[in-house]
Amino acid sequence: MFGKFRRQPGQPIPVKSAGPRPRLRLRTDFGFDPDKGPSRSMATYDRLGMTLVATPVVGTLSGPDAAALARELVRQIEEAAADEETPAGVRHVVLDLQNVQYMDSMCVGVLVELLTTLKEAGGRIALVNASTNIEYLFKLTRLDRVFPICRDVMKAIEVVEREG
Numbered sequence: 407m408f409g410k411f412r413r414q415p416g417q418p419i420p421v422k423s424a425g426p427r428p429r430l431r432l433r434t435d436f437g438f439d440p441d442k443g444p445s446r447s448m449a450t451y452d453r454l455g456m457t458l459v460a461t462p463v464v465g466t467l468s469g470p471d472a473a474a475l476a477r478e479l480v481r482q483i484e485e486a487a488a489d490e491e492t493p494a495g496v497r498h499v500v501l502d503l504q505n506v507q508y509m510d511s512m513c514v515g516v517l518v519e520l521l522t523t524l525k526e527a528g529g530r531i532a533l534v535n536a537s538t539n540i541e542y543l544f545k546l547t548r549l550d551r552v553f554p555i556c557r558d559v560m561k562a563i564e565v566v567e568r569e570g
Contacts, residue, residue: 448475451482453496457563458482461502472513476520497529498566502559504535509543521552530554532562 452459487495532554544550556562
């Protein structure tokens with residue numbers, strides 16, 4: 407059944423060419439159809455230097471909402487990268503969770519993927535104003551070691567912009 411997928415002895419293994427790597431390439435599909443997602447804006451955005459501060463306006467980040475938020479973050483980062491006034495663009499993200507009371511595993515997965523992509527470009531993500539439930543989720547999964555959880559936005563900006 408799987409014979410056509412097996413490599414024959416002596417057949418070369420296909421290798422991807424190592425061409426120039428884009429500065430920041432983010433995944434945008436996140437498993438949901440963008441046309442079926444929410445039509446409203448998922449967050450408000452502010453930019454301070456090389457840091458994008460995103461404040462979700464929803465109380466629950468699960469399923470399609472998490473995917474829509476990720477798409478919005480990607481769009482905001484790409485728009486900032488295309489901004490001619492600031493050639494450095496956005497490298498870091500601070501996610502202000504003051505309105506969010508619940509976050510499911512899909513949203514955590516989206517944040518981990520976004521963190522991985524930003525780390526490849528030299529960026530970081532920090533969380534701010536996480537509710538007790540969300541902070542417990544990150545501590546339980548030990549992701550609090552990967553995502554700094556801060557009490558205020560300025561401290562989070564300081565943490566992500568600090569040299570590693």
